Amino acid sequence: EVQLVESGGGLVQPGGSLRLSCAASGFTFSSYDMHWVRQATGKGLEWVSAIGTAGDTYYPGSVKGRFTISRENAKNSLYLQMNSLRAGDTAVYYCARGAHGAIGDWGQGTLVTVSS
C-alpha cells in the first residue's frame, strides 16, 4: 500500500522559512516523479513543485526562487524548503506521487500558516 506522510508544517512569521518532509513507503520511491500541491482553506488546488527521478525540478512562477524541492532516495523522502514565506503561502501542503502525467497518490497534508 502506498503511504505518503507529510510533516514539518506549523506557524511561521512572514519572511520566515520552513522545511516540509514527506516519508514515502509501499513503492520504489526512486522510480517515481514526486509533487507538492497546496490548498488554502476553502480554495482550490495549486501545484507547487515537482521533481523527476533524475532530480530535475519544476516550479510555477508563484514560488520559483523561494521554494526548493529535493529528494533523498536512500531515505525514501521528499522535501520542500520554503523561504521568504508570505501570507498567501498559508495552506495545506500535500505530498503526492506522479504517474502517467498525473498526480496519483496523495498524502493527508500538513498545514502551513504564515502569520505574525
Next chain:
Amino acid sequence: QSALTQPASVSGSPGQSITISCTGTSSDVGGYNYVSWYQQHPGKAPKLMIYEVSNRPSGVPDRFSGSKSGNTASLTISGLQAEDEADYYCSSYTSSSTWVFGGGTKLTVL
C-alpha cells in the same frame, strides 16, 4: 500560467448524468493528453479519478469517464450516486513543464 476554467457548480439527481468542463489553451489541455481529474470530499485528500484524458485508475467505477476536444476536456459521471457529491478538479501538464489545476467544481447530488 492561468488556472484552467471550470464551472463553479453543477448538480444532478441520483441516476442522472452530469458533465463538468475544463477549458484551457493550446499550451496545456489542447497540446497534451496529460489531462487528469480529481475528486475531493470535504476534509479529505484529493483522489485521482481520470488520467491521460480518459483512463481510469483501478478501483474507479466505470461511471466516471473523460474526454477531450480541442482545448476543452470533460468529465462525465453517469448514474449519479449520493457518494459522488464532492469537489472535482481538472489538471493538465503544460508547455512550460509545469502542471496547472482548474478552479474546481462543486457537484451537488439533489
